[in-house]
Amino acid sequence: MLSENTNTRKPPGPSSSQNIGVNPESLVTLKRLQSEYGKVIRMVSTKGRPLYFINDPEVMRTLLVRHHSNYRKGPGFERVKMLLGNGLIVSDGSSWRRARRMIQPSFTRQSINHFIKLMIECSHSLIGRWETVAKEGGKLDITRETSDFSLELILRCIFGDDYEAELLKHGTNPFGFLSQDPNRNLRVVMQVRDTRALIKAIIAKRRKEKKTASPDFLSKYLEATDKTGIKFTDEELLDEIITLLVAGHETSAGTLNWAWLQLARHKHVAQILVNEATKLGAAQGCINQENLNQMSYTQAFLDETLRLYPPVWIFSRRALDDGGLLGWHVEAGSDLFISPYLMHRDPSYWNEPEVFNPGRFLPDAEEPKGPQAYFPFSLGPRRCLGEYFSFLEMKVHLTLLAPQFNMQLDDEKEPGLDLGINLRSNQNITLRPRLRMNN
Numbered sequence: 001m002l003s004e005n006t007n008t009r010k011p012p013g014p015s016s017s018q019n020i021g022v023n024p025e026s027l028v029t030l031k032r033l034q035s036e037y038g039k040v041i042r043m044v045s046t047k048g049r050p051l052y053f054i055n056d057p058e059v060m061r062t063l064l065v066r067h068h069s070n071y072r073k074g075p076g077f078e079r080v081k082m083l084l085g086n087g088l089i090v091s092d093g094s095s096w097r098r099a100r101r102m103i104q105p106s107f108t109r110q111s112i113n114h115f116i117k118l119m120i121e122c123s124h125s126l127i128g129r130w131e132t133v134a135k136e137g138g139k140l141d142i143t144r145e146t147s148d149f150s151l152e153l154i155l156r157c158i159f160g161d162d163y164e165a166e167l168l169k170h171g172t173n174p175f176g177f178l179s180q181d182p183n184r185n186l187r188v189v190m191q192v193r194d195t196r197a198l199i200k201a202i203i204a205k206r207r208k209e210k211k212t213a214s215p216d217f218l219s220k221y222l223e224a225t226d227k228t229g230i231k232f233t234d235e236e237l238l239d240e241i242i243t244l245l246v247a248g249h250e251t252s253a254g255t256l257n258w259a260w261l262q263l264a265r266h267k268h269v270a271q272i273l274v275n276e277a278t279k280l281g282a283a284q285g286c287i288n289q290e291n292l293n294q295m296s297y298t299q300a301f302l303d304e305t306l307r308l309y310p311p312v313w314i315f316s317r318r319a320l321d322d323g324g325l326l327g328w329h330v331e332a333g334s335d336l337f338i339s340p341y342l343m344h345r346d347p348s349y350w351n352e353p354e355v356f357n358p359g360r361f362l363p364d365a366e367e368p369k370g371p372q373a374y375f376p377f378s379l380g381p382r383r384c385l386g387e388y389f390s391f392l393e394m395k396v397h398l399t400l401l402a403p404q405f406n407m408q409l410d411d412e413k414e415p416g417l418d419l420g421i422n423l424r425s426n427q428n429i430t431l432r433p434r435l436r437m438n439n
């Protein structure tokens with residue numbers, strides 16, 4: 001490895017310009033270029049901007065952790081910005097630092113553990129309908145089920161009692177389109193904009209009520225202050241609430257969608273997961289932070305699902321100044337792309353990367369390089385804030401439902417990938433639930 005002061009090497013790469021971005025074609029191009037040029041590649045965009053693709057775990061860590069302050073968010077995030085305004089995921093520099101400091105206390109383990117009860121309720125509410133479908137020998141649109149589940153949960157966690165009092169008072173959920181419309185196009189951006197008035201009204205009501213902080217996210221965000229004691233303005237709050245809603249919904253929903261498919265495919269994996277839930281009392285309805293944190297196999301199962309299907313499958317940074325990454329020279333203004341999807345499936349870092357094997361994440365596993373090449377939640381100061389929340393949510397959902405329902409495949413075909421802002425299945429996955437006690 002070269003010293004970091006020797007920032008003179010220019011990475012190899014093609015001389016022709018390349019169109020790399022958050023789109024399906026990039027996956028094919030990057031795979032091809034990698035086999036030709038290696039793990040760190042330099043290209044030029046069709047507009048003449050230097051582009052880098054990084055598929056080396058050490059260089060990736062240097063970019064995201066040690067040198068993070070030399071970069072801001074790169075291409076792809078402008079699309080997210082249309083949806084989320086200037087919320088935490090897309091903001092940069094001092095406004096990001098201020099908001100992150102204000103929001104971080106809402107994501108301590110202690111704060112998130114308060115939501116376990118809601119996670120249980122939202123999971124429990126699925127049982128009746130799934131049972132009816134199972135008894136009738138019918139199918140479940142599991143993509144839709146997991147999406148509705150995760151949307152209801154995050155709305156309840158954000159708005160608390162106002163979920164029912166304000167959001168459902170007209171009968172239909174005004175955010176239902178997030179679950180029903182898989183496209184993140186202009187229409188959805190407009191629909192999100194339409195909901196701003198509603199959120200604003202709830203914020204105004206809460207400000208008037210001057211309630212003491214209840215454990216929902218909105219009350220915590222309303223109380224949050226920066227170093228000088230200043231609170232979020234209404235506009236800032238709106239952007240942060242919409243960020244939380246979108247970030248907290250799609251990612252966990254997408255992961256649960258793939259997780260159920262894996263449980264239907266790998267019966268022995270499903271059985272170990274059910275055994276663990278039974279051993280820890282969760283299958284019998286006793287779910288709490290202690291047994292959730294003891295679920296090492298369920299954790300490994302989710303880690304493996306996220307390895308193969310990381311919802312944020314590619315993302316980018318833009319260099320603010322000339323600099324270096326472990327000896328590679330990076331010019332100011334360059335765009336750098338990293339792909340959890342490609343690194344998580346790279347045979348130089350993983351044994352049999354295409355095989356679904358939760359065992360590789362168990363403490364005694366022999367996977368020498370894998371952990372270094374694993375980053376579904378990103379790394380460094382901009383690492384996902386919702387990691388603990390999403391693991392609790394997914395564990396509660398699975399340990400409550402998997403012991404009851406043995407999912408059968410409806411179709412042997414591998415669903416294709418929809419490589420949009422988030423990775424999803426390109427068609428809804430349907431599964432046939434059977435009651436376990438009848439098996």
Ligand code: HEM
Pocket residue numbers: 088089090100243244247248249251252255310311312315316376377378379381382383384385386387389390
């Ligand atoms: C399986 C579930 C999830 C995955 C894989 C995931 C992944 C990610 C990734 C990769 C980033 C960073 C992107 C970057 O560095 O450019 C991120 C940021 C973020 N995520 Fe998540 N996420 C998940 C669930 C959640 C949930 C449930 C919430 C909220 C309840 C959430 C809230 C956030 C926020 C607020 C940020 C911005 C952090 C910052 O920039 O300071 N995420 N997430």
